[in-house]
Every structure is written in structure tokens, then in C-alpha cells.
Amino acid sequence: MNYTKMYEALRKVLGNEQIDFAMSGRSSALIELWSRMYEEKAPWLHNTDNANIPATIAGEIARLTTLELQSKVEGSPRAECMDAVYQQVLGKLRVQTEYAFAKGSMVFKPYITPDGTIAIQYIQADMFFPLDYDSEKMTRCAFLDQFRKGNEIYSRIELYSMSGDSLSIKNRVFIARTEGTLGTEVPVGTVPRWAELAEEMQFSGIKKLPIGYFSVPLGNSRDSGSPLGVSVYSRAIKQIEDADRRYSQINWEYDSKETAVHIAQSLLKYNPDTNSYEYPGGKERLYRGVEYAAGAQDKPLLDVFSPAIRDTAYYNGWNQQMRLIEFRCNLAYGTLSDPNNTDKTAEEIKASKQRSYDFISDCQRALQKALTDLVDAMAFWCDIYHLCPAGDYHLSFQWDDSIVVDAKAERDNDRADVAMGAMALYEYRMKWYGETEEEAKAAISEISSTGEVIE
Structure with missing residues (x-):
């Protein structure tokens, strides 16, 4: 519509x-x-x-x-x-x-x-x-x-x-x-x-x-x-449009630099039924027939086409474009871009997570x-x-808040607080087990009475 x-x-x-x-x-x-x-x-x-x-x-x-x-x-x-x-x-x-x-x-x-x-x-x-x-x-x-x-x-x-x-x-x-x-x-x-x-x-x-x-x-x-x-x-x-164009450039870089073997027709077998030269079975994509002239006769010749691929430069540009899109769309760095890239400092990454x-x-x-x-x-x-x-x-x-908060790290910190006495065990249970204060204290009392080790 x-x-x-x-x-x-x-x-x-x-x-x-x-x-x-x-x-x-x-x-x-x-x-x-x-x-x-x-x-x-x-x-x-x-x-x-x-x-x-x-x-x-x-x-x-x-x-x-x-x-x-x-x-x-x-x-x-x-x-x-x-x-x-x-x-x-x-x-x-x-x-x-x-x-x-x-x-x-x-x-x-x-x-x-x-x-x-x-x-x-x-x-x-x-x-x-x-x-x-x-x-x-x-x-x-x-x-x-x-x-x-x-x-x-x-x-x-x-x-x-x-x-x-x-x-x-x-x-x-x-x-x-x-x-x-x-x-x-x-x-x-x-x-x-x-x-x-x-x-x-x-x-x-x-x-x-x-x-x-x-x-x-x-x-x-x-x-x-x-x-x-x-x-x-x-x-x-506009940034998404530019990213699509860069994505096209990366794809073209790989397609245009695909390895090929230029081969003289004299090395190929001629099939009279189809009136064509046949390439090695299953290798049609690899070989390209070329006529090489050297005086009065063609010379048998193989020439490998395998130029270097400039993927590193292209992907660096793509990655920076993704970073720009992440910023404009309120996403944390690494959501679309390479999360292993170290160009951003820890504080910048933390700020981007907070923004998200x-x-x-x-x-x-x-x-x-x-x-x-x-x-x-x-x-x-x-x-x-x-x-x-x-x-x-x-x-x-x-609602979940794990975008910024690392639940496992927070839980480990709370366990350490319980061990040093800075946090009561019933408070820990209330927070992580979803219990009321009465339920948490009752559970702790029951565990203590059975002699189980409380961590």
C-alpha cells in the first residue's frame, strides 16, 4: 500500500x-x-x-x-x-x-x-x-x-x-x-x-x-x-544508505579478486558434439579460456590471476560506519560493529551502554x-x-536491566558483601530469590537448624 x-x-x-x-x-x-x-x-x-x-x-x-x-x-x-x-x-x-x-x-x-x-x-x-x-x-x-x-x-x-x-x-x-x-x-x-x-x-x-x-x-x-x-x-x-554502499564495495572486492586461471585454448579438450572447449570437470568457475598469440601459432600457457584482497581497509571503514549508526540509533558500541575492536576506551564503551x-x-x-x-x-x-x-x-x-548491569558480577559482589558482613543474608535472599523478608529469614532459620553450610 x-x-x-x-x-x-x-x-x-x-x-x-x-x-x-x-x-x-x-x-x-x-x-x-x-x-x-x-x-x-x-x-x-x-x-x-x-x-x-x-x-x-x-x-x-x-x-x-x-x-x-x-x-x-x-x-x-x-x-x-x-x-x-x-x-x-x-x-x-x-x-x-x-x-x-x-x-x-x-x-x-x-x-x-x-x-x-x-x-x-x-x-x-x-x-x-x-x-x-x-x-x-x-x-x-x-x-x-x-x-x-x-x-x-x-x-x-x-x-x-x-x-x-x-x-x-x-x-x-x-x-x-x-x-x-x-x-x-x-x-x-x-x-x-x-x-x-x-x-x-x-x-x-x-x-x-x-x-x-x-x-x-x-x-x-x-x-x-x-x-x-x-x-x-x-x-x-543517510548513514544506513552509506553502509549499504560500503557493503556492496566489500562484496565486489571479493568477487572481483576471485582467483582464476587463464588458460590457452590449446590446453583444452575440444568437444565436437557441442562445438566448444571443455574445462576440467567441476572447475568451470576457476578457468577462463584465453587465446594467446605468439607469431603464427598459439602457445600453451597458464596464467594464475590472484591479486591481494583489500579486506582490512574495507572492513575498518565498515566498522566505523557501524559505530556511527550505533551512536545515532542509541545502541551500545559492539551491537553492530566489531565488539573486539579496541579503538574505544573502556569509559566510552561504558557511556555507550548507559546511553543505550x-x-x-x-x-x-x-x-x-x-x-x-x-x-x-x-x-x-x-x-x-x-x-x-x-x-x-x-x-x-x-523489566530486565541487564543492558548495563552484569548480573553475575553483581551477584558475586553481593556474596562478598555477605561474607564480610556488609549485607545481611536475608537481604541477599530477598534480592536474588525474590522472597519477602519473612520468607528469607524463615529459609535461613530452616537451613541453620538442619546444619547445612550457608554460603
Whole structure:
């Protein structure tokens, strides 16, 4: 889908909705560029090899953000009901956040299935249109759902709109024959896939849109007036392009310097059936037939072509380019570049890890807010359709911090503190075994009473 064209088409059909569009043509073009880079369709790849750097960056940041995340909806039978769905979301979170980090944002959108259960739709940035914001939150947005049948493209625009404490949800359906357009509007009920959907629903007493919106916590250096999230590699586009070109140069260096044997045709066996000279079996790639003239007759001759490969200089340049990309994308040195390179001092490496940790922490806070809003949205639909029993609920989170902290080294230090009396043994157990103070002291007492050695 051409996101920019679809955004312009959406503006036309929503012209009478009195919307102050938060997006601009520039914002939509950037989202489209980030998407193409992630999907290995960057505009410079038509004559350049692809090192697949954008997907690597997005995947690594998603891994670091969701590493060992533990979260649960707790507090009542209602919470248990919602937690069953929520745990399925957590199981898919690493993959889905990778798309979000690549394209700038993502929406977690609960919906009711035909069999009356709640499910979650993961809507990537290039299938979602933020439309309006107040000072703190999004108040209007549109979701695009498309499918093709024969020569016709069916599009459904689902518009969420808040005014005060009132929520309006509208469905509009269009049929087109050309990509990048919406085409002719038709009644929702005329398309079997969407026949059960209402054209409009109204709700009151609403504080926020019933969705979880995750936005990458970075400033938009290309469109500073935009409230939308940006790709994690938005500040390294030119550097990634240069890296792909350097990657192509390295590949060409190896291809162009491949060892070959120039051999006179007089040394080859002639096959009259094929009217050609035959190279030694399985060695066609190694030998190159050349005619050598020396007076009236060819002379049998072998000439080995095996020039030196300048890989060290090329890889040094590649490594420095990776360092620049790491810095611009808030990754620690050694994530993309050679971790064994000693050009950076220990303090610089430590600072880069701290920078990465700070960014991942920001991402975790943004993701925690989005997941909290998702659970609230699930509760909203559970109330509307009476899917779960009444009751309170709360959401717990436990994030991993091993980007900077070496857990093994920290644990060894704590053991040393216990041995010298600077840390109580029950404190050690509370920290590393996840026990309460009472549980830790009881375990120590039990171990002492059995005469076991306590280390």
C-alpha cells in the first residue's frame, strides 16, 4: 500500500469531519520511507547490496526492551479473565514491537470476535492514521482494513473520535480498482466480511480512546511539529544508505579478486558434439579460456590471476560506519560493529551502554503506558458486552536491566558483601530469590537448624 497516497485519499473523504489533521504529507512520507527500509525496499537498493541494517536495529531494540518482561493483570476474577488474553499479547510482544520500532508506532486494538470473545489486533504505523490530539492524548484516529477480490480493492475506514467524554466509532466502506485510492463508498452491509459491523456507535463517560498506542520516545528531527513517533533509525538514514554502499564495495572486492586461471585454448579438450572447449570437470568457475598469440601459432600457457584482497581497509571503514549508526540509533558500541575492536576506551564503551540503557528504559516506560491503556480498553469492551465479571484489577510490571548491569558480577559482589558482613543474608535472599523478608529469614532459620553450610 502507498501510505502517502492513502493518507491524501483519507483527507478527502474526511473533509467534512472538522478534523485538525495531526499528520502532514511530510509525516506520511517519512512513515512510508521507514517501512520501505525495514521491508528491504529502500530507494537506493536498486543498484546496491542490502546489509539489512534497519531490521537488525529494530529487532535488537525490541529484544532489549522486552527482555525477560514479566507482567500480569491481577486483583479479581475479572482480572484473571482479562489476563488470559493479555498473556497472549505478551507472547507476541517482541515481534510486534519490532514493527513498531521500525515504523515509529503501533496500536494495540481490542475487538470482539463473531463468537463473542475479545481479541487483539496489532496495527502497524502504515495501516493507521493519527488525526487529532489534545494537549496530552490522541482524540481522533482512523484504521484501515483492506482486502482484494478479483480486480476490486475493498477498504474499510474505522474512525474513532472523542469529543468531551463522548466516543463515536464509525465504519465506512469503499471499493476501488486502483491502488492508492479509496474509490466509491458503499454501505457497510453490502460487503459480507463486514456485514455485521454497525455504521456508527456512540458511547459516553469515556476518558480516552479504547486502544493502546505505543509511540517510540524520540524527537522527530525531520518534522519537529509532528506529535507522532519516529523510527529508531530515523536519525541514521543517510548513514544506513552509506553502509549499504560500503557493503556492496566489500562484496565486489571479493568477487572481483576471485582467483582464476587463464588458460590457452590449446590446453583444452575440444568437444565436437557441442562445438566448444571443455574445462576440467567441476572447475568451470576457476578457468577462463584465453587465446594467446605468439607469431603464427598459439602457445600453451597458464596464467594464475590472484591479486591481494583489500579486506582490512574495507572492513575498518565498515566498522566505523557501524559505530556511527550505533551512536545515532542509541545502541551500545559492539551491537553492530566489531565488539573486539579496541579503538574505544573502556569509559566510552561504558557511556555507550548507559546511553543505550537510558533509551531502552524510555521505551519500556512508553510500552508500559501502551499496555496499561490496552488493558483499560479490554475492560471497556468487557463492560459493553458483559464478557467478564465485575471487579477491580491492576497491572504489574517487572523489566530486565541487564543492558548495563552484569548480573553475575553483581551477584558475586553481593556474596562478598555477605561474607564480610556488609549485607545481611536475608537481604541477599530477598534480592536474588525474590522472597519477602519473612520468607528469607524463615529459609535461613530452616537451613541453620538442619546444619547445612550457608554460603
